[in-house]
Amino acid sequence: MIAVGALLHAKQLSRSPFEIATALIVPVVQATLAVYLFRAGGEPGRLLEAAVGAGLMGVWSSVLFGSGGAIQGQRWQGTLEMIMLAPRPPALVILPITLATALTGTYAMLATLLWGRVLYGIPLDFAHPLLFLVAVPGCVLGLGMFGLLLASTFVLMRNANALTNTLEYPIWLVSGMLVPLTVLPGWTGPIAAALPTTWGARAVREAATGGPVWPSLGICLAISLGCLAAGALMMTHVERRARAAATLALA
Numbered sequence: 001m002i003a004v005g006a007l008l009h010a011k012q013l014s015r016s017p018f019e020i021a022t023a024l025i026v027p028v029v030q031a032t033l034a035v036y037l038f039r040a041g042g043e044p045g046r047l048l049e050a051a052v053g054a055g056l057m058g059v060w061s062s063v064l065f066g067s068g069g070a071i072q073g074q075r076w077q078g079t080l081e082m083i084m085l086a087p088r089p090p091a092l093v094i095l096p097i098t099l100a101t102a103l104t105g106t107y108a109m110l111a112t113l114l115w116g117r118v119l120y121g122i123p124l125d126f127a128h129p130l131l132f133l134v135a136v137p138g139c140v141l142g143l144g145m146f147g148l149l150l151a152s153t154f155v156l157m158r159n160a161n162a163l164t165n166t167l168e169y170p171i172w173l174v175s176g177m178l179v180p181l182t183v184l185p186g187w188t189g190p191i192a193a194a195l196p197t198t199w200g201a202r203a204v205r206e207a208a209t210g211g212p213v214w215p216s217l218g219i220c221l222a223i224s225l226g227c228l229a230a231g232a233l234m235m236t237h238v239e240r241r242a243r244a245a246a247t248l249a250l251a
Contacts, residue, residue: 001088001092001096002092002095002096002099003096004096005093005095005096005097005100006096006097006099006100006103007100008096008100009096009097009100009101010100010103010104012100013066013100013101013104014104019104022061022062022065023062023104023107023108023111024111026058026061026108027054027055027058027107027108027109027111027112027115028111028112028115030054030057030058030108030112031050031051031054031055031111031112031115031116032115032119033054034050034051034053034054034112034178035047035050035051035116035120035122037050037178038050046209047116047120047122048116048122048123048124048125048126048208048209049205049208049209050116050178051112051113051115051116051122052109052112052113052204052205052208053177053178053201053205054108054112054178055108055109055110055111055112055113056109056139056172056177056178056200056201056204057108057172057177057178058105058107058108058109058111058112059102059105059106059108059109059139059140059143060105060143060168060171060172060175060177060197061105061108061168061172062101062102062104062105062108063098063101063102063105063143063144063146063147063150064147064150064164064167064168064171065101065164065168066097066098066100066101066102066104066105066147067097067098067101067147067148067150067151067154067164071094071151071154072154084239084242084243089232089235089236090232090235090236090239091148091152091228091231091232091235091236094148094151094152094235095144095145095148095228097151098144098145098147098148098150098151099141099144099147101144101147102140102141102143102144102147103140103144105140105143106136106137106140109136126207126208127206127207127208127209127210127211128206128207128208128210128213131207131213132204132207132208134207134213134217135200135203135204135206135207135213135217136204136207138200138203138217138220138221139200139201139203139204139217139220141221141224142196142199142200142220142221142223142224143196143197143200143224145196145224145225145227145228145231146196146197146223146224146227148227148228148231148232148235149227149228149230149231149234150231151231151235152231152232152234152235152238153234171195171197172197174188174191174192174195174198175192175195175197175198175201176192176198176201176202177197177201181198194223195223196220196221196223196224196227198220199216199217199219199220199223200216200217200220202216202220203216203217203220
């Protein structure tokens with residue numbers, strides 16, 4: 001059910017002009033900025049890391065805005081009530097949407113790597129090529145589960161876009177997707193350690209540049225499973241509260 005739902009919503013996203021334009025333009029812009037930032041900083045040897053980081057930023061943006069729009073989009077289309085009335089737990093209905101946004105976000109990784117290779121001549125010399133092919137889907141799966149927790153939170157907001165715009169850059173910054181965590185203030189450490197985005201980004205980066213991939217990937221998936229459980233509980237609670245108040249479409 002989850003796989004079929006994710007495929008269905010991925011097809012729907014591929015029909016959205018906004019999603020297509022965002023997927024085509026944003027990764028290229030982010031990759032270009034990342035390459036110039038690293039070159040200006042006197043670190044041309046880390047351009048592969050810059051391209052990978054920009055790709056992760058694109059995946060995160062896709063998950064964040066997709067999760068924020070998962071509920072809002074169904075509400076605008078008038079299908080939210082029908083989805084919640086389905087004889088399935090609400091989490092199983094919403095999870096495919098967040099997984100679909102994460103799946104479409106993988107294009108950002110491919111686009112940034114291809115753009116960096118073709119335009120800037122970045123050598124794609126991955127330290128662990130096979131582990132990179134494992135780390136990226138693992139990171140995407142983890143972010144998709146994290147997206148369910150975000151989506152369950154966004155149910156309580158009539159305009160989730162306000163929160164998604166606020167969370168996009170702080171999360172990828174504190175997760176170390178592009179900027180090393182060592183240059184950030186010390187108080188950001190506990191926040192970064194609690195986010196699956198931090199460990200997913202570390203796993204992908206270590207697969208690309210060298211390092212132990214499995215511990216970081218395992219922690220990413222473990223935290224994401226916790227987010228999945230918390231999101232499922234919150235989704236059930238919010239659904240019951242909205243049904244009792246007859247405000248599901250306005251929640």
